[in-house]
Amino acid sequence: MNAIEFRKVTKKFGGFTANRDLSFTVKKGSIHGLIGENGAGKSTAMKVLFGIHPADSGEILIEDRVVRITNPVHAMRMGIGMVHQHFMLAGPETVLDNIILGHEPGRVFVGRARAEAELRAIAKTYGLDFDRWDRPVSELSVGEQQRVEILKLLYQKSKVLILDEPTAVLTPQEVKDLFGNLVRLKEEGKTIILISHKLKEVLGYCDEITVIRRGETVGSRKASETDDSELARMMVGRDVSFTYQGERKVFANMSDAKPVVRVSRLSITSTTEPLREVSFELKPGEILGVAGVQGNGQSTLLRALSHPSLHAKNWSGEYLLNGRDQSGSDPIVLRNAGVGLVPEDRLSEGLLLNQDMTENFLLGQHEDPRYSKGGFLLRTKARAVTESKIKEFDIRPPYPTVWTGRMSGGNQQKLVIARALDPGPSVLYVAHPTRGVDVGAIEKIHDAIVQERNRGKAILLFSSELDELMDLCDRMLVFYNGGIRAEFARPDFDPWAIGRVMGGGDR
Ligand SMILES: Nc1ncnc2c1ncn2[C@@H]1O[C@H](COP(=O)(O)OP(=O)(O)OP(=O)(O)O)[C@@H](O)[C@H]1O
Ligand SMILES: [Mg+2]
Structure with a gap:
């Protein structure tokens, strides 16, 4: 029946x-x-x-x-x-x-x-x-x-x-x-x-x-x-590749390059998901992955890096962006210092649902000289850029005047990604970029992320999909119980070893 x-x-x-x-x-x-x-x-x-x-x-x-x-x-x-x-x-x-x-x-x-x-x-x-x-x-x-x-x-x-x-x-x-x-x-x-x-x-x-x-x-x-x-x-309606097939630019003297982001002994302990003594460096032209079972400190790290002032009271440790201390900064300061963000939860942190795509594209970029002049927003320009992003990421329905609350989940996600990958920033904090996104769009988003890396951006990629991290990253940090328990480098990503560390074991 x-x-x-x-x-x-x-x-x-x-x-x-x-x-x-x-x-x-x-x-x-x-x-x-x-x-x-x-x-x-x-x-x-x-x-x-x-x-x-x-x-x-x-x-x-x-x-x-x-x-x-x-x-x-x-x-x-x-x-x-x-x-x-x-x-x-x-x-x-x-x-x-x-x-x-x-x-x-x-x-x-x-x-x-x-x-x-x-x-x-x-x-x-x-x-x-x-x-x-x-x-x-x-x-x-x-x-x-x-x-x-x-x-x-x-x-x-x-x-x-x-x-x-x-x-x-x-x-x-x-x-x-x-x-x-x-x-x-x-x-x-x-x-x-x-x-x-x-x-x-x-x-x-x-x-x-x-x-x-x-x-x-x-x-x-x-x-x-x-x-x-x-x-x-x-x-x-076409063949889809499940792994990244494009070019991966090789950067000479990567080890001498100055880190864009330096985090040393960062701890934020009075939260439900504490962070303990986390240290790492992120260099231009690399994708550094953050792996771990949800709840092991990754969310706190992302929030600390993208909104440090929120944690001012229980902050300990150092957070430098191009050599400058950011431990008390708010998101606008970071944005102006060249940080692009794809937040964890697109609905509560990423979008204004009763505003159209152009307004949402401008979100957080109101002071960006590309979109504002003498205190006035350049809406026509913003709309043109939004239109080109709609084309590039195949966002549907393809009209910049559509309210984001009326878009399907995956199309909302594509808009958040397109905004974050706008050529402005030099550092990208990207969380779960392909959550809820179809296989064709995943291919496009992965390609866009690696292209940004090839252009020399420094990218910190948070994902709960190990396949995604292994496909895209140059290095990977594995979190467990609030700290970094192991680091793996491409091409030696061993899913079993990574999985063991994610579960609290040894590599
Ligand atoms: N309340 C609404 N008003 C206007 N258009 C809508 C509304 N709800 C959905 N749509 C449109 O209908 C189409 C189908 O949306 P739907 O949410 O069913 O897609 P979906 O297959 O679930 O996609 P996803 O995988 O992204 O969740 C989309 O183009 C969407 O913009
Ligand atoms: Mg749906």
């Missing part, structure tokens, strides 16, 4: 068609992958299924019967649950309230104590237990927040679970746990629809995969009968 069927579903936003005659089927009791380029219409299709957007035409079938789903409460009542690409939990509310309040469609009111007992039992069964159910969700890590979201679906007794890019921000262990649970839910007869840009994951765990391109179905394949090259071709 099919759990879900889309029959020629069309969804328009004004004059723009996000889903066009979209048709595919999802078998009951299977894990079904939904893949496609950024902006292809994956999230939109799932929002139509979940009753957030009404379809303009076409039909949706649940267990082979045509249904009309008009809103999310209705969808939940029909057994459909969704974990969004960007979570939608109520920050100040507790874990418990987030799960049981307002999510009792079709249930007789059972009383808090009983609801809690039931929830604890479910949590225990799936290894999703919380030490404290009374913590506000805003205090939870992303991985924990996602567990709350999944628990919510299990509590609602969803039969179809839609997960929109669930692994983009998880640690490798969390990814393993998540898929362990998904396989188990499937064995219990539930159906899972998984949106992901990670072809390895999709091929490893899905039974079948549907590819969407520009809002239309390209086709569906059994995971056992396809591979990453074919899927990538179906997604972007």
